[in-house]
Amino acid sequence: MSAFVGTAALAIALGLTVYGVVASVAGARSRNAAMVESARTTAYSVFALAAAANAAMFAALLSDDFSVRYVAENSSVATPTFFKVLALWSADEGSLLLWNLVLTGFLAAVAFTFRARRPETFPWAMAAMYAVAAFYLLLVLGPTTPFATLDPVPVDGRGPLPLLQNHPLMAAHPPFLYLGFIGFTVPFGFAVAALATGRLGDDWMRITRRWTLLAWVFLTVGLLLGALWSYGVLGWGGYWAWDPVENVALLPWLTATAFVHSVIVQERRGMLKVWNLALVVATFALTVLATFLTRGSILASVHTFAQSIVGPMYLGFLALVLVVGFGLIAWRRDALRPEARVDTPLSREAAFLGNNVLLVVVTLIVLVGTIYPLLAEALTSDRVSVGAPYFNRNTAPVVLLLLFLMGIGPLLPWRAASAASLVRRLQGPAWTAAGAAVLVAVGGGGPTAIVVFSLAAFAAAATTAEMIRGVRAQRRAGASSWRVAAAGAVRRNARLYGGMVAHLGVVVALVGVSWAAFADRSGELGLATGERGRVGAYELRLDSIEERREAHRRVIESHVTVFDAEDGDEIALLHPSLNLYPASSEPIGTPSLRVGTPWNGLRDLYLSLVSVEADGSAASFRFYGNPGIGLLWAGGVVIALGGLLAALPGRRKAGPSAVPAVPSERREEVRV
Amino acid sequence: MSDELGEERGTAGAPNPYSRRAVALAVVLVPVLAFTLLLASGLGRDPSERPDPVAATPAPAFSLPKLGGGERITSASMRGQVVVVNFWASWCIPCRQEHPALLRAWERYRERGVVFVGVNFEDTEEAALAYAEEQGGDWPLVTDPGSRTAIDFGVFGVPETFVVAPDGTIVAKEIGAVSYEWLITEIDSALRRGGSA
Numbered sequence: 128m129s130a131f132v133g134t135a136a137l138a139i140a141l142g143l144t145v146y147g148v149v150a151s152v153a154g155a156r157s158r159n160a161a162m163v164e165s166a167r168t169t170a171y172s173v174f175a176l177a178a179a180a181n182a183a184m185f186a187a188l189l190s191d192d193f194s195v196r197y198v199a200e201n202s203s204v205a206t207p208t209f210f211k212v213l214a215l216w217s218a219d220e221g222s223l224l225l226w227n228l229v230l231t232g233f234l235a236a237v238a239f240t241f242r243a244r245r246p247e248t249f250p251w252a253m254a255a256m257y258a259v260a261a262f263y264l265l266l267v268l269g270p271t272t273p274f275a276t277l278d279p280v281p282v283d284g285r286g287p288l289p290l291l292q293n294h295p296l297m298a299a300h301p302p303f304l305y306l307g308f309i310g311f312t313v314p315f316g317f318a319v320a321a322l323a324t325g326r327l328g329d330d331w332m333r334i335t336r337r338w339t340l341l342a343w344v345f346l347t348v349g350l351l352l353g354a355l356w357s358y359g360v361l362g363w364g365g366y367w368a369w370d371p372v373e374n375v376a377l378l379p380w381l382t383a384t385a386f387v388h389s390v391i392v393q394e395r396r397g398m399l400k401v402w403n404l405a406l407v408v409a410t411f412a413l414t415v416l417a418t419f420l421t422r423g424s425i426l427a428s429v430h431t432f433a434q435s436i437v438g439p440m441y442l443g444f445l446a447l448v449l450v451v452g453f454g455l456i457a458w459r460r461d462a463l464r465p466e467a468r469v470d471t472p473l474s475r476e477a478a479f480l481g482n483n484v485l486l487v488v489v490t491l492i493v494l495v496g497t498i499y500p501l502l503a504e505a506l507t508s509d510r511v512s513v514g515a516p517y518f519n520r521n522t523a524p525v526v527l528l529l530l531f532l533m534g535i536g537p538l539l540p541w542r543a544a545s546a547a548s549l550v551r552r553l554q555g556p557a558w559t560a561a562g563a564a565v566l567v568a569v570g571g572g573g574p575t576a577i578v579v580f581s582l583a584a585f586a587a588a589a590t591t592a593e594m595i596r597g598v599r600a601q602r603r604a605g606a607s608s609w610r611v612a613a614a615g616a617v618r619r620n621a622r623l624y625g626g627m628v629a630h631l632g633v634v635v636a637l638v639g640v641s642w643a644a645f646a647d648r649s650g651e652l653g654l655a656t657g658e659r660g661r662v663g664a665y666e667l668r669l670d671s672i673e674e675r676r677e678a679h680r681r682v683i684e685s686h687v688t689v690f691d692a693e694d695g696d697e698i699a700l701l702h703p704s705l706n707l708y709p710a711s712s713e714p715i716g717t718p719s720l721r722v723g724t725p726w727n728g729l730r731d732l733y734l735s736l737v738s739v740e741a742d743g744s745a746a747s748f749r750f751y752g753n754p755g756i757g758l759l760w761a762g763g764v765v766i767a768l769g770g771l772l773a774a775l776p777g778r779r780k781a782g783p784s785a786v787p788a789v790p791s792e793r794r795e796e797v798r799v
Numbered sequence: 800m801s802d803e804l805g806e807e808r809g810t811a812g813a814p815n816p817y818s819r820r821a822v823a824l825a826v827v828l829v830p831v832l833a834f835t836l837l838l839a840s841g842l843g844r845d846p847s848e849r850p851d852p853v854a855a856t857p858a859p860a861f862s863l864p865k866l867g868g869g870e871r872i873t874s875a876s877m878r879g880q881v882v883v884v885n886f887w888a889s890w891c892i893p894c895r896q897e898h899p900a901l902l903r904a905w906e907r908y909r910e911r912g913v914v915f916v917g918v919n920f921e922d923t924e925e926a927a928l929a930y931a932e933e934q935g936g937d938w939p940l941v942t943d944p945g946s947r948t949a950i951d952f953g954v955f956g957v958p959e960t961f962v963v964a965p966d967g968t969i970v971a972k973e974i975g976a977v978s979y980e981w982l983i984t985e986i987d988s989a990l991r992r993g994g995s996a
Binding site: 416419438439442445446449450453454456457458460461498501502504505511512513514515516517519520650651737747749 | 819820823824826827828831832834835837838839840841842889890892895921926930945946949950953954955956
C-alpha cells in the first residue's frame, strides 16, 4: 500500500514539474500571466506530493512494513522508534526522498514568496528550479527505487547501519546539510533566469540575498553538526578528517562564503558581475558534484552509499549545470562589464576581492586534493591517496591570510582610504595583537601559535572596534542610552552587524581549532579492573566493566575515574562503551566526554574504549585531553546567528537619524 | 537600465559578436568537458580497492632528522638495500599491534642488507621517544617535519608500510597493521628482485 502511494505520488510530481517547466517558459514567452500563475501554484501540488511520498515511507518504517525493501534493509522490529524515523535518510534511496521533499519545499516557498510581487525573471527562475526538481524526481523513479517491494516478505528487517543508529545527532546533520545544499538552487535559478532573459542588473542578487544567506547558515550548521557527530561518535578524538565527502560538502560552503561577500561589492560599486554569477553557478555545481561523489561511489569514504547505477546520471546533470551556467555567462559576457574598477589596494572593495580570491584558492586546494586520486589514476593508472597533512599544510596559510583580511577589511572605507585614518584605526587592533603575541610567547607557544593567536586577536579587536564605532555614532546622534544606541545601530544596519558577529564567531572557532591542534594530545593505555594508569597530567582508574543487553544491541560499558595526577583530586567519571549490533561483526564505540568549560580550562576529557578482554577483567583505552574544541562549537553557533542577523529584513529607516559614520546599505550608483 | 544599455553595447557595438561569443563559449566548454571526462573516468572505479602493490613506482627521496636529534637519514644512502619504510605514531593503536611483527622481521633481516626506517607521523617528539623506549627495536627512527615525506608517500593514516627494492622502487605497500608473514614475503621478494637485477 505505502509502496503504491509513494511511487504514484512521485510519478505525478515528476509529471507536474515537467508541466511547471513548460508552462513557466511558455507563459513567460507569450506574456500569458494566467499560465505563469498556473506554473507558480503547481509548486504547491508538487510539494504536497513529495510530502505524501515521504509520509508513505514514514508509515512503512513505523509499521514495520518489510514488504518495502528499503524498510527491510534499513529498519527492524527491534529498532527504536527514534531510529526508525531516522532510517528515512540513513541510506541512499530514502535520503533522496528527503532531498526531494526539501527541494520541492524550496520551490513552494519561492512560489509563495512571489505570489503578489513578481519580478520579470520569476517564471524563468521557476522553470530552472522545476528542471532541477524534475531531475531529482526522475532519480527516485527508476535509477533508484525507494519503494521497491520484496516477495516473499521477510519476517524482520536488517536494521539501520550501526554507525548511524549510534547517536541522535544523525537526526539533525543530514536535514541541515540538505537545507543548505538545496537552498542554493534558488540563487542558481534566479541567476540562470537573469542570464537567460538578459536582465543582468542587481535584481537577481537582491531577490536571492536572503535565500542565499539562509542556505549558507543551514550549510554552516550542517557542516558543524557533521563535525560534532564525528567527534561524538567516531571515537578518534577529532572532528574533521579531510574525508572526501567532508571535503565536497565544504566546497560549496567556501564558494558560497565568497559569494555572500562579493555581492556587497557588486551592490556598492557595480563590480564583479561575472564573478558573482560564476560563484553562484559554481556553488550550485559543487553541491551536485558533492552528491555525485557521495552517491556515485567514486571516492572511498565512510560516507559513500552503496554501489548504485546513478553515477552517470549525476555526472550528466553536473555537466549540464556547468554547460548551461558557465555557457550563459560566456554568452552574456559583453553585458556584464564592470561599472567601476578597484582604485587602490587600500579600499574595502580590494579587501573583499582579496577575500574572494583566497576563498577560491582554498576551494581549489581542497578540490584538487579531493579529486587528485582520480586525476592520477586517469593519467598514470597509479592509485594514490591524499591525506590530512596535504590539506592542513596547504590550507592553513591561506586561512591565516583570510583572518588578516577579515580584520583589516572593515577598517577600510570604500574606494580609497587615507593612510592617516587607516593608521589611526589600526592602532587599537595592532596593540591587541602585540599583547596576544606576548601572552602566547610567555605561555610557551611556538612561532606558529604566536602568529595564529595574534592574528585572531587582531581580527577580533578590529571587528569589535568597528561594531562599537557604529554604536557610538548612534549615541552621538541622540540615542538616549548605550542600549538604545546599540539596538539602533544593529537595526539600521543588520547586514553589517550580522557580518561582524559572524566574523567574531569565525575568530572564536579558529582559536578553538588552533588551540586543539597545537595542544599535545594524549595517548592510550591498558588497565585491569581497579588499576590506575597515568596519561599526561591525568591518572585514570578503571572501576568496572559492565555488560547489558538493549533491544537492538549489546552494550559493554566501562566506568573510569579520572584524577588530577598532581594533587590526586577526582576530576571526572567517564563511561565509554562498545556497542555490538546484530548486523555487524565490528563493535561500534561510544566515546565518553567531560565537556570543557571556562572553569576547567576549556579542556575536553575524551575517552574511547578500544577493546575489552574476553573475561571482562581488563580493557584498553584511548584518552585525549582536547582543549578548546568547545570554542569551535560556540564559534559555529555565533557564525550562524550572525548569518541570521544579516538575513533579517533591513529596517534602516526606523533608526534615529542619519549617521554618516555607519556605511549606509543604500546602493550608491557609482559609475565610472 | 544600464544593463539594457550594456546589452546593446554587447550585441550591436562589437564588430563580430558571434565569433567572439563562440570563443568565449569554447573557453568555458572545453574545461567543462575535460572535467566531466575526468570524473567519468572514475565511474567504473571500485573505491575500496587497494593500490596494486606490484605497480612499481620510484620511492620518493627523503632526508629526515633522527628522532631525538643526531644525523639525518637519507634515502640516497640506502640505495642498493631493501628498505622497509614504516609510518607510525605513538597515539596509533594498530602501530602497537604490528610492532612485534616489525621486531621479529628486523631481527631476521638486519644482517642481510635490509634496512628499516620508522617515520614518525603527526606526533610529538616526547611521546614518540617514550613509545620507542617502551616498544623496543633499534632500527632508525626519524621525524617528518611538516609531514612532507608522508605527503610524498601518499600516506592516508598510520600505520602504513612500504617495501622499497634495492633499485629504489616501491614494491609493496600495506595500509594498516602489517603481519610478520606479509613482511617476510615482501622482503624476500624484494631481495630476490635485487639479486636478479
